[in-house]
């Protein structure tokens with residue numbers, strides 16, 4: 033069964049527990065980001081693991097290679113399933129991230145999947161060119177960063193669904209594409225720019241979708257989760 037990765041963008045464990053209570057015994061693939069991790073630290077990871085959830089720890093590391101390597105060694109010890117870096121840190125940093133993860137992964141356990149953020153889904157081509165002084169098109173830039181990530185040995189990238197077909201073509205079917213910026217047709221767009229529905233993400237070939245507010249801010253989170261999952265699985269459009 034395909035499950036969306038649910039972004040647990042909550043201020044503390046209390047709100048996480050209230051949210052997860054809607055799901056009863058069901059285990060999810062969840063994402064812990066900066067907001068929650070900076071408040072609760074590693075205890076939130078241990079709590080979610082004890083409940084049987086799979087975890088994407090989204091801390092988007094971006095620093096000098098030595099610092100990223102040491103940080104990744106510590107994240108690997110936590111036993112999470114997926115971690116990420118910013119591809120803008122360059123190939124030496126991405127290779128160092130992988131080395132740190134390999135060193136920190138406990139004996140007999142699998143190394144967490146390591147992916148690189150290409151261009152945030154909240155970034156438009158116009159802003160990227162005007163503010164960041166990247167002159168290429170957004171699609172070319174994302175594709176270039178994806179190739180850098182692959183050359184560095186990473187398992188995949190975070191990108192928008194819109195860039196997935198080109199990445200698949202260039203990097204192959206096994207290269208993981210994790211796509212946030214997912215919205216149901218009548219949802220608020222909020223701060224996202226490069227968005228798509230779960231159905232469109234399936235058509236375009238995303239490996240995983242990340243869904244936050246469409247589920248976490250819904251009046252009935254379980255219902256919202258089911259609707260997203262059905263579109264993502266292709267049982268509804």
Ligand SMILES: O=C(O)c1cc(=O)[nH]c(=O)n1[C@@H]1O[C@H](COP(=O)(O)O)[C@@H](O)[C@H]1O
Nearest residue numbers: 039090151152153190212213242243244245
């Ligand atoms: O790395 C990420 O997860 C990420 C990368 C990106 O380019 N865009 C993006 O939205 N995200 C994360 O995905 C989640 C999207 O949340 P919603 O916009 O509420 O669905 C947030 O937790 C973001 O931090």
